[in-house]
Amino acid sequence: MLKNVAIASKPAKEEISERLDEEQAKLAANQMRIRSAQVPVVVIFEGWGAAGKGSVLGKVIKDMDPRFFSVATLDAKPTEEERMRPFLWRYMVEMPAQGQFKFFDTCWMEEVTDGLARDELDGAAYDRRIDSINMCERQLVDNGYLVMKFFFHLSKEEQRRRLDALSAHKNTRWRVNEDDYRENEQYDRFLHIYDRYLRDTNRSSAPWYIIDAEDGRKWATLQVLEFLNNGIEVAIHNRGASAPLRQNVFPLKHVKPLSAIPLDKTMEFEEYRNQLKELRGRLRMLHYEAYRKRIPVVIAYEGWDAAGKGGNIKRITSALDPRGYRVYPIASPEPHEKARHYLWRFWERLPKDGHIAIFDRTWYGRVMVERIEGFCSNNDWRRAYNEINEFEHELVEAGTVVIKFWVQIDSETQLERFTDRQNTPEKQWKITDEDWRNREKWDQYEQAVNEMLARTSTTFAPWHVLESNDKRYARVKAMRIVVNAIEKACRRKS
């Protein structure tokens, strides 16, 4: 689409200045409207080297209130640290809160096209990146984000002229590097790469806007502002709109409904102690092996209140080197978390390669408590099954071992444990009125859990049900599943 894009015809100089003032004032007003409408805005600048992205960005934000926007400058090449997380991670953690603007001075496009240009990304890997990016942009928009993407276009000759001009002066020489000259020398090759990327990611949820950057900074700024203001107006108009459901496209495993799972499994203390000891030893060694082989592990715990999640997690962590794992207890989102895509706080907590993250409650809150308590719309939680599968797929694609536990007990056992907690002074902190209120909704939750298990038990991230009426049995089972999963991943990566 770059090769034959319709560049708007440049107006006369005075007209540009006039319209620029207008649009700048409009943006200042729109920023406040975005703030009161609580829409999060992502603005992405991509384009040729020396096309003036930076200086246009400077003009765009000139009259904006600096409390409500920020700029992310990510290098095309991820750092060592960033490469220890899934591809999308370093972008996702930058995502703005409601009412905030985030400007990306180059985003995932540059990383991908740079990889193509260096022949570091083959066809299949490129396709996976495109799928990830399209998925991510769609999810952002479906969850209320405005995503505006600008590509700054420049001819070979003009780029050359600018590079030479920058190199000629010692104050600006630092802004030009080998890569810029390489881009210029291989202009046609890069044109092809950019064109392909723009076509592949030009979707309705977040279309591309090509900016004529050939003809001066003011004109380029005006084009950006006009598109941006229009986008904001559309987004504000559409606030509260629902996204269409998308069917899950990942292969699912068949899982039984909770009621079909017998809970009579038990384990004698002696056997429990022996097995635990053996498993603990293996897990300890595997943890070092996974660290050495840079395999990240995510262990997700969900289950009924008082099902024994905490004790279960403790048995796992007792085998782990504390430098290499972290447990995240997940409660209701904090205000700054609630203001973002509901998966944002989990993106933020993803483990680095070789590390283990254990989540005590997870992103599945979306399709359980948020669904049942009405904290999100019907459409939101229905859409979330697919979104969550996509999220976990990203993790698995990045080499993460994803283990999901549902800790299951029956209603009577819960009642016993609640009563016990109530009556034991040192356990009283563990039981709240909310637990009792949730207990009254047991049937509603059970239905939601069954639907969740059926819709998100993918082949790459299946659910494991831990029968936890007997906590010993559940602990050993969990440990064994974790050991087997990490062992398998280590063997694959030898």
Place this chain on the structure above:
Amino acid sequence: MLKNVAIASKPAKEEISERLDEEQAKLAANQMRIRSAQVPVVVIFEGWGAAGKGSVLGKVIKDMDPRFFSVATLDAKPTEEERMRPFLWRYMVEMPAQGQFKFFDTCWMEEVTDGLARDELDGAAYDRRIDSINMCERQLVDNGYLVMKFFFHLSKEEQRRRLDALSAHKNTRWRVNEDDYRENEQYDRFLHIYDRYLRDTNRSSAPWYIIDAEDGRKWATLQVLEFLNNGIEVAIHNRGASAPLRQNVFPLKHVKPLSAIPLDKTMEFEEYRNQLKELRGRLRMLHYEAYRKRIPVVIAYEGWDAAGKGGNIKRITSALDPRGYRVYPIASPEPHEKARHYLWRFWERLPKDGHIAIFDRTWYGRVMVERIEGFCSNNDWRRAYNEINEFEHELVEAGTVVIKFWVQIDSETQLERFTDRQNTPEKQWKITDEDWRNREKWDQYEQAVNEMLARTSTTFAPWHVLESNDKRYARVKAMRIVVNAIEKACRRKS
């Protein structure tokens, strides 16, 4: 996405019946909500032969009010007649009005996958079809349509079983043909073709829903109904939402603003008569040649009131064989036209191969009168430049010669002609109060026309300005442009 789609797990028999009753009642109610919300609904059924599309369709419409839906059954292979129009034509003319449902028992997917299967569609042609389809589905959704797409999925074994069962009985034998058996024999090949198509067209604007058709008609019906009801609820919720602008991706020609066009060109009567005579002769012969070579021609006239469009058109048609052309005067849309996509009435009037359609006023009303009179939203007319270019691109891709005239006069000339019309009894019918009212908005219109010329003067369908202060000059110029354009097309197709 077909290869690893997550098929919902089939509930127990009684549950299916229960949910089926629920969803059927819901659909009946939703039909009325669609009617009062005035949303047009397109439902597309595609899938394997013998997957039960027809019988599920029968169950879906069972409780619907037949006044407000209809079924289009299009053959995978277009008829001779249909092939004389652009690919999308036979589908576009079927598009429902606001508040109406249209069920397509196979739509464009089958035509495309059938073409692939028969090796009649090569890679580039396939890509063009995919572009057309994605464009069309997006335009429909952007203009307020709900588009729901279902693919009925079936295993090789089950398909075989059904085909054999149908063939075994004389009453059902007619429902099975060679193609069905071929599809079954080459199941893996077709699976690949379908999978590719589903992936390529699975966009946010109209995602695919894969229906498990393996396990009985009731279960398949239930899946369709649940998705359909959900889609309807989302669409009703989103009524009035705006679509994001998309930048034009076609190469534009540079055009001058109207004020820069000198209007002093004239032509003496003698020369006019001679040139007209010569051109008329050439056009007559070219019309036959274009007919023989099956080249369709679209001539679009826009221009100021009293600019001389009528007389200009008359000179063109005087050279044409009346069996091979048609003039369409375009006024405000009729109610049944207004109830559809604004381009629908033009799709309906497209010429067959070898025929000429002359439009006296056109689809450009969207960005002129509808813009200025506020008949559509700001977002609607801004979006329309790209939509119109896409529309014309479809025509040109199908081999159509598209010629667009802007008939230009200055304001003084218009006043003279208005006054003359007012004062000449036999011309008085030509002048109305509305003409005077429009005249008062000359400046607004001029701005809109300039923007239109700049944004829609594509290389494949450029605007030609006819300087019509001297009608003779304008007529000869128009005739020459038409002659040259058709001649060029005929030469290319020798």
